[in-house]
Structures are given as structure tokens and as C-alpha cells.
Amino acid sequence: MKIGFIGLGVMGRPMAKNLLKAGHELYVYDVVSKGVEELAAAGATAVSSNKEVAANSDVVITMLPNSPHVKTVILGVNGVLEGRHEGMKIIDMSSIAPLVTKEVGQACAEAGVPMLEAPVSGGETGAINGTLALMCGGDKELFNEMLPVLNAMAGTITYCGGLGAGNTTKLVNQHILAVEIATVAEAFVMGAKAGVEPEVIYNAIKNGYAGSKVLDGKLAMAMDRDFRAGFRLDLHIKDLNNVLETGHALGTPMPLASLVMDEMKYMSANGCGSEDHSALMKYYEKIAGVELKRAEK
Numbered sequence: 189m190k191i192g193f194i195g196l197g198v199m200g201r202p203m204a205k206n207l208l209k210a211g212h213e214l215y216v217y218d219v220v221s222k223g224v225e226e227l228a229a230a231g232a233t234a235v236s237s238n239k240e241v242a243a244n245s246d247v248v249i250t251m252l253p254n255s256p257h258v259k260t261v262i263l264g265v266n267g268v269l270e271g272r273h274e275g276m277k278i279i280d281m282s283s284i285a286p287l288v289t290k291e292v293g294q295a296c297a298e299a300g301v302p303m304l305e306a307p308v309s310g311g312e313t314g315a316i317n318g319t320l321a322l323m324c325g326g327d328k329e330l331f332n333e334m335l336p337v338l339n340a341m342a343g344t345i346t347y348c349g350g351l352g353a354g355n356t357t358k359l360v361n362q363h364i365l366a367v368e369i370a371t372v373a374e375a376f377v378m379g380a381k382a383g384v385e386p387e388v389i390y391n392a393i394k395n396g397y398a399g400s401k402v403l404d405g406k407l408a409m410a411m412d413r414d415f416r417a418g419f420r421l422d423l424h425i426k427d428l429n430n431v432l433e434t435g436h437a438l439g440t441p442m443p444l445a446s447l448v449m450d451e452m453k454y455m456s457a458n459g460c461g462s463e464d465h466s467a468l469m470k471y472y473e474k475i476a477g478v479e480l481k482r483a484e485k
């Protein structure tokens with residue numbers, strides 16, 4: 189199939205490569221040339237605008253930072269809708285505000301272009317291995333039709349409901365993840381300040397109810413003092429912003445998300461915005477004056 193891929197960042201590059209490996213013909217664009225060059229070297233055709241991607245493709249996939257980028261790329265000047273043609277479909281895989289998904293989907297429908305949302309979790313590793321978890325929203329028939337394309341990038345694919353349901357599900361994931369990183373940091377900093385090695389605590393509790401993928405993956409980053417992203421702290425701030433906006437619009441309580449949002453913003457303002465979101469742990473370390481590093485052997 190002829191597939192267009194727009195947004196060749198940390199996630200988009202490996203996802204696009206997996207589509208190539210699955211035998212699809214790929215047309216790619218990004219405002220930054222690095223990803224485009226990498227995909228062209230892997231066998232994709234580089235074009236010079238989002239409109240041109242659409243003009244060449246049966247299915248256009250977008251993997252962009254946030255809601256405004258998706259609006260610009262799909263609805264904007266020289267954008268995807270300007271390159272539309274009979275039979276073209278859009279899959280937006282970015283994590284954005286559910287209300288914007290509905291708005292963009294409506295504009296696409298009015299232009300005669302069906303749109304599916306399929307935000308992902310699983311990080312860069314999941315993108316490289318083609319094992320991402322997809323949370324899809326939109327027309328069920330369109331979802332079924334797009335499964336062969338989605339399968340090339342995913343390990344788990346869940347149909348969550350109409351447009352907006354996928355990004356709502358993703359926000360639940362991002363909320364839990366943010367609060368869990370903060371909880372691990374708060375508890376382990378207390379333990380370390382009391383004089384117990386973080387690695388000893390980790391090994392003692394990892395197989396009980398407090399064990400989790402966050403504990404395994406994110407605590408290890410703090411213990412190794414390796415905060416290279418991964419998932420950038422600033423992208424998580426973006427997600428929590430969407431969590432808070434959605435919760436406030438619905439009138440649901442959001443005290444934990446608000447608290448962690450402030451802590452993440454503080455760390456971003458102190459130079460950690462481009463680090464992995466596990467850098468949130470440094471907020472707790474800094475106040476307590478301890479680091480969660482491994483003991484020297």
C-alpha cells in the first residue's frame with residue numbers, strides 16, 4: 189500500500205521503518221530534515237510538503253507532538269487535506285487532546301476524508317520492536333480496514349470507541365504514569381535518606397504489589413544517573429495539560445495530576461525539559477539532598 193508518514197521524530201522514525209519492512213511504499217515529510225534523510229536512506233521517498241505526502245498516499249499517518257501540530261499539518265496551508273483525493277484515509281497516531289481529535293476528524297469528514305486516531309504507548313523501544321500498544325478511536329469499519337497497516341507497528345491494538353476515545357484512553361495512561369513516577373521518587377528518596385540503598389529496596393519489593401514497569405524501567409534510569417530521553421519531560425507536561433483540561437471540562441477531580449504537573453514544570457524550568465520524564469525524580473532528590481544512585485561496588 190502507498191503510505192504517507194508525517195512526523196519523523198523519536199517515535200515516527202522507527203514506526204515508519206517498520207512499515208517499510210512490512211513491504212509498504214512510503215512517502216515521508218518532516219519540517220526537520222534529519223528524519224527525512226534517515227527514512228530516504230532506508231528506502232522511503234522524501235517529498236517536500238504535507239500536501240505532497242497526501243497527494244501520493246492511500247493512507248496518511250501523522251506522528252506529531254501535540255494538538256496544534258496536528259491541526260496545522262492536516263487542516264493548514266499546504267496540509268494533508270489540500271492533497272486529498274478519492275479513497276484517501278488519515279490515521280493520527282499523535283497523543284493529543286480528545287476534543288481536538290474530534291474537531292479535526294469532523295473537518296476531515298466534511299472534506300470527505302475518513303480519520304482514525306491511534307495514539308500509542310510503549311516508548312521508543314516499542315516503536316523499534318514494532319510492539320506498541322495502540323488505543324484506537326473512530327469508525328469501526330475504518331478501524332478494521334486499517335488493521336493490516338497498524339499491525340506492522342503494534343503488539344496490541346485496542347478499539348476504544350468513537351473518535352476521541354483513543355486519546356482519552358491514552359490520557360488515562362499518561363496520568364497514571366506521571367503520578368507513579370512521582371510516587372516511586374517520593375518513597376525511594378525517603379528510603380535512601382533513611383540510609384537504605386535504593387537497589388536493596390528495589391530488589392526487596394519488586395515482585396510484590398508495589399512492583400511495576402515504572403519501578404523497573406524508570407527507577408533504573410535514576411539509579412544509573414542516565415536521564416536521556418526516551419519520553420521527553422516536556423511531552424509529558426503536554427499530556428498532563430491535556431489531562432487537566434479534559435478533567436476540568438468534565439468536572440472530575442484532578443488533585444494528583446495538578447500536583448505532579450507543577451513538579452514537572454519546575455524541573456522543565458530548571459533545564460530538564462528535554463531529558464526523560466524520569467528526571468521528575470530529581471525534584472524529590474533535590475529537596476531531600478540525596479540521589480537514588482547505585483552504591484559503588
Ligand code: NAD
Binds near residue numbers: 261
Ligand atoms: P518528536 O518531537 O521526537 O517528533 C515529532 C516530529 O514531528 C518532529 O520530528 C517534528 O519535526 C515533526 N513536526 C512538528 N511539526 C511538524 C509539521 N508542521 N510538519 C511536519 N512535521 C512536523 O516526538 P515523539 O517522541 O516522536 O512523539 C510523537 C507523539 O507520540 C507525541 O504526541 C508523543 O506524546 C507521543 N508518544 C511519544 C512516546 C515517546 O516515548 N517518545 C511514547 C508514546 C507516545
